[in-house]
Amino acid sequence: xxxxxxSGAELVKPGASVKLxxxxxxxTFSNYYxxxxxxxxxxxxEWIGNIYGGNGGTGYNQKFKGKATLTxxxxxxxxxMDLSSLTSEDSAxxxxxxxxxxxxxxWGQGTLVTVSS
Amino acid sequence: xxxxxxSPALAVSPGERVTISCRASESVSTRMHWYxxxxxxxxxxxxxxxxxxESGVPARFSGSGSGTDFTLTIDPVEANDTAxxxxxxxxxxxNTFGAxxxxxxx
Numbered sequence: 001x002x003x004x005x006x007s008g009a010e011l012v013k014p015g016a017s018v019k020l021x022x023x024x025x026x027x028t029f030s031n032y033y034x035x036x037x038x039x040x041x042x043x044x045x046e047w048i049g050n051i052y053g054g055n056g057g058t059g060y061n062q063k064f065k066g067k068a069t070l071t072x073x074x075x076x077x078x079x080x081m082d083l084s085s086l087t088s089e090d091s092a093x094x095x096x097x098x099x100x101x102x103x104x105x106x107w108g109q110g111t112l113v114t115v116s117s
Numbered sequence: 118x119x120x121x122x123x124s125p126a127l128a129v130s131p132g133e134r135v136t137i138s139c140r141a142s143e144s145v146s147t148r149m150h151w152y153x154x155x156x157x158x159x160x161x162x163x164x165x166x167x168x169x170x171e172s173g174v175p176a177r178f179s180g181s182g183s184g185t186d187f188t189l190t191i192d193p194v195e196a197n198d199t200a201x202x203x204x205x206x207x208x209x210x211x212n213t214f215g216a217x218x219x220x221x222x223x
Contacts, residue, residue, distance in 0.1 A: 035212075043216070044214050044216050044217070045160070045214040046213075047212040047214075061211040062211070063211075095160075097159075097160075101165075102212070103150040103165040103166070104150075104205070105165075105171070107159035107160055107161070109158075110159055
């Protein structure tokens with residue numbers, strides 16, 4: 001069974017950074033792309049970017065370049081996303097999702113990030 | 118970016134047929150996918166490539182369309198289909214999602 005287990009909720013101060021994790025099991029991590037997505041309350045889902053589990057190659061939505069940095073640890077089949085210089089506009093639920101070709105077949109449960117002083 | 122437009126909400130009775138539409142601002146070929154999201158949960162893939170049913174998804178769900186106009190059909194609707202349904206295109210970079218259609222049961 002494919003599982004994506006995300007790290008817990010974060011409360012962070014404006015200007016700070018946060019690192020989210022997504023630990024996978026049940027499939028060959030290095031053979032697929034992992035995407036990260038943002039969902040603000042009652043709003044669209046936005047695609048942040050993706051990273052290939054095999055070689056760490058990345059692709060980003062232009063909107064999130066400089067905001068998000070994606071990395072992987074193949075040894076633990078875990079993907080990470082660093083978010084920097086956080087503002088209230090970064091408060092959202094962030095999902096990791098495994099892409100089968102270009103659709104998102106498996107999703108993590110989401111991590112709520114709240115930016116507040 | 119490619120904008121996907123969905124109607125915001127629909128209300129239907131159990132047993133009825135419902136179609137949820139998604140219109141793209143430019144052609145996305147057949148690279149349109151549909152997800153169901155219930156409150157507090159992650160999205161769940163229903164349909165990929167416009168018309169392909171994801172494994173394990175009931176055959177009550179079907180998808181159609183190409184180019185700019187797509188539909189997700191649920192027939193018949195059941196009570197536990199209450200959710201928000203999102204379309205997503207992957208033909209144009211970046212991937213984009215529609216704002217979602219909230220389906221309520223009467």
